[in-house]
Amino acid sequence: MNTATAQQINEQLSELDARLLRLLEDRAALLQQAESSVQEAALRRIKQVQAAVAAQAAAPKKPLLVSRKSKQTDTVIALGETEIGSGKPLLIAGPCSVESREQVREVAAALKQAGITVMRGGAFKPRTSPYEFQGLGVEGLKILKEAADEFGLRIVSEIVDPAHIELACDYVDVIQIGARNMQNFELLKAAGQANVPILLKRGLAATIEEFIYAAEYIASKGNSRIMLIERGIRTYEKATRNTLDISAVPILKQETHLPVLVDVTHSTGRKEIMAPCAKAALAAGADGVMVEVHPNPAEALSDAAQQLNIPQFHRFFEEVKQSGLL
């Protein structure tokens, strides 16, 4: 488009906007003189005008990179032979924290036996208190990598410091950005330069819109291999640890082209409802489910109460598979 035309369009738009404002002033004056029944009808009509204006006001100049308006087809993320987002949902499982080589090997063996291909495990743990177990750090990543190699699994692990992103790529197949860091924009930007896929958790009280923009931070730096994971939001309800926002699944599937997963451990915090919630997630269209499993939850160094032990995990997995949804 040449500049002359651009300027013409600009002028036409400016003039048109001025006319809109004048018309609205006239309308306000007329409205004041009108009777109730006329005002009522006018109110119904203005709602249509309002919708049309909102559409133009809301429309970002360009659709976001993660938006389905930018890319119609589903993004599929390959982890070895596992494809996430391809229509065949997966289960990701593993311990909350990496505590020891034995613990990780025991879980990895159980996952392998169940046919699971992707294991999660935390080496860097963001904890509410500075005096709680903060994870084994790089040592934890090494333990994960060893177990992954031994059992042929792929690894997801959380990174909390922009400076660790590059290092992490040597050990893990997917970098997780945790809920507390969903708007740690420096970390998001660093993740956008990583050469591995990112699993982005929704913040504790993030809106769906903010969640999508957080993904856009990553995409805008060049990494479009992003998975979104709903993990429950903070509400007044205390029967569950958080409130699983199941509606987020179809909304995110419709508004973005990214794979969408659901973490049934952190969203519910209650073992006895994890299987029904996993089925709900899959029925709502999720591409996968994440769940925590620990050889001995009672001794876990973090979040003991909500981790399945290995037999519980097998029962959970059976129940979900029997639904035919996984």
Added chain:
Amino acid sequence: MNTATAQQINEQLSELDARLLRLLEDRAALLQQAESSVQEAALRRIKQVQAAVAAQAAAPKKPLLVSRKSKQTDTVIALGETEIGSGKPLLIAGPCSVESREQVREVAAALKQAGITVMRGGAFKPRTSPYEFQGLGVEGLKILKEAADEFGLRIVSEIVDPAHIELACDYVDVIQIGARNMQNFELLKAAGQANVPILLKRGLAATIEEFIYAAEYIASKGNSRIMLIERGIRTYEKATRNTLDISAVPILKQETHLPVLVDVTHSTGRKEIMAPCAKAALAAGADGVMVEVHPNPAEALSDAAQQLNIPQFHRFFEEVKQSGLL
């Protein structure tokens, strides 16, 4: 039990409680002298004590009438040949408000054609503003009854005044208590004396515990034919009208013996995600789903934006049925 024994038990309990308190005082004194590592171990042990105490403190003297501890088997509510809670889920549909005979007949015919057996429709409408359409009242109930008779449907309709409960039983098959009235205890008590089943909606910001107690108000007055319906809770998220609390479904199924339904209209307020959310509800174990349908939503006198029109309803129903969950 004779009184002597009762008194003895009372004395034993009193004495035992006094010993517990003394032991705890001793413990506090010891704890102060202990080293960090000892304190740490003591902290882990006291959590077990805490759980044991909590169990005794939380335990209501008698389980609630609606609790599964009172009755192991699922309560099944028969509406003609339809059985709610029997394992075969149902769909309840109909307009938000009854507006005219024609409107109700048109919806009833569509439901009949689709094989739906239970229709909802509002005759008394609790509205935020006193100047909004408040429903046709008894005239609305009569319109519902006529359409029900003509098309062989059962009727669910909301009642808002304790004084109307008796009258309503002449016209409707199920009385709905709306979300805003979930803790209108006078209405709950009146519903407890009705001879029809009650569909109790969860309050806008009610906890699951409060919801169960609201059902108990009804049951305690003699009416145990109660269905619970999750309809979304109020949270900070504005992408949906409310936040569908999917976890409430398995929790309510586990903690009570009552049928549990999900209202996908009020929980989401977004047509494009109603089918996935209905599937999620059923996968989570819901006994049924409720959805609003209107011949011409754009002209609806209430909640126009969230009501499906008849072709949209058919598509919604097809999509849910195809999942095999309905």
Added chain:
Amino acid sequence: MNTATAQQINEQLSELDARLLRLLEDRAALLQQAESSVQEAALRRIKQVQAAVAAQAAAPKKPLLVSRKSKQTDTVIALGETEIGSGKPLLIAGPCSVESREQVREVAAALKQAGITVMRGGAFKPRTSPYEFQGLGVEGLKILKEAADEFGLRIVSEIVDPAHIELACDYVDVIQIGARNMQNFELLKAAGQANVPILLKRGLAATIEEFIYAAEYIASKGNSRIMLIERGIRTYEKATRNTLDISAVPILKQETHLPVLVDVTHSTGRKEIMAPCAKAALAAGADGVMVEVHPNPAEALSDAAQQLNIPQFHRFFEEVKQSGLL
């Protein structure tokens, strides 16, 4: 206005609305061709249009009766010589529930001594469980009336059933509508026909807008002597029983002409912060504060933990008075 003119205005408005819609279509077409920088400028301008449209869409045809647009001057409610809303703030105090003649007399004597003129006390208690103490009912109202007469106090008490409103007017000076009944519209309508002032509590999760509309239900039935009372809203925070929404005070004062109070007992549920919160309420412009006081909170039949005993009450009152705000 004669009908000819009314119809002309209607036609002019209809035509004008059609022009607005056509202009917006043209604008959308132009916008699509425009360059980013032009779109950016257009976006800023459309926000102005949006505001103008919103003003016309939001504007109710007539301002609400409770709105300051309907009545500029503050509504002042006289209870004997006490005037609420006149600029001199007051303290309302009393027990959560009426339990016995002695209990009420003891509190009344303490209030009298402190110079308090209005006492609260619950005779009908809406309780979460049907098995909790539900109040003494009419007997409780009689006890309140006797104590009021003896000590020269005015009485506020909650009514929960529309059928009791008339009866209550014989015993109490102000009828309270509780938080759980804020949208019990049948009760609001009955209160609108009472000949005593109404103290309307904000619902547990009511928006300020819903709260104002609930007051309008009362006003629309003819009773404009309404006091609004903020009592905390339900949020994720558990350090307090509810979250005192202090911003509601200036907003309600600006948007309505009604007196606005703050209940520091139910909003905080923590004795040690009731005095600072009462001071905050008054500094924010509240016309009064309500607090619960009980001769022996440990034995109270309801809400024991959050009721001040009489010495605590005196200290609370002293601390608030010393601020000069009361």
Added chain:
Amino acid sequence: MNTATAQQINEQLSELDARLLRLLEDRAALLQQAESSVQEAALRRIKQVQAAVAAQAAAPKKPLLVSRKSKQTDTVIALGETEIGSGKPLLIAGPCSVESREQVREVAAALKQAGITVMRGGAFKPRTSPYEFQGLGVEGLKILKEAADEFGLRIVSEIVDPAHIELACDYVDVIQIGARNMQNFELLKAAGQANVPILLKRGLAATIEEFIYAAEYIASKGNSRIMLIERGIRTYEKATRNTLDISAVPILKQETHLPVLVDVTHSTGRKEIMAPCAKAALAAGADGVMVEVHPNPAEALSDAAQQLNIPQFHRFFEEVKQSGLL
């Protein structure tokens, strides 16, 4: 303490805990046989036991560094001659973002004239979208420093990257950690090594407990010059941008020894209620208030709607001062 004794205490505690558990088992057995009235009384007594146990379970081994249990006296933070936390509250004001030298000088001059000594201004801006203005960065810090030197002000500015903390100390007098970064633990740890005071904002949906622990992260790394600032929490209410949690002020003052401030701009987002909310904050015990001011809010590059212009700021300041609370 010698190890023998330590071990003895450990054994005594272990034994004592075992006795507690056995007693509780006996109690459960007795309880089952007891009559309702006996159970009722037992329930009341067990609540006392529960409180005693909770006290021991909740008690961290050592009180936190930021807790008033560690340090009784108020922490006072000196910025030049201004002392924060000393009993004389202060007002911090300034633009949301640093946009230009002129803009900052204009605000600084207005603050100077009003007698304000501490100015805020954002050079690094965490923004929801990656395409929004992200601040001028180090250039912005330099502009702030220049204006501060010219007008004799102290500067508060937000840092978002752990790597910038050291650099920032050259330009600013106080480093702000923003709400989105309240649980960015790497940033907190870096702030704990800075040689300037830290202004820590409460997270959007952080509990008071989490807020205190975030401060502890900073203190545990050696920097105890921390100010806490309540800035509104995310709730369902949309009349305000966030909900100012006024109760947090007295709770934080009681539970920690740190200065507590309130940001009336982000908590309310409504200019017309900022003065009453500032007065409420001070009446509740806040050590200061923060407010945003911009020479021309309509052209502000961020958060235009909620920034006071300079005459509005002067009126705000006058209104708050007239209350005698500032």
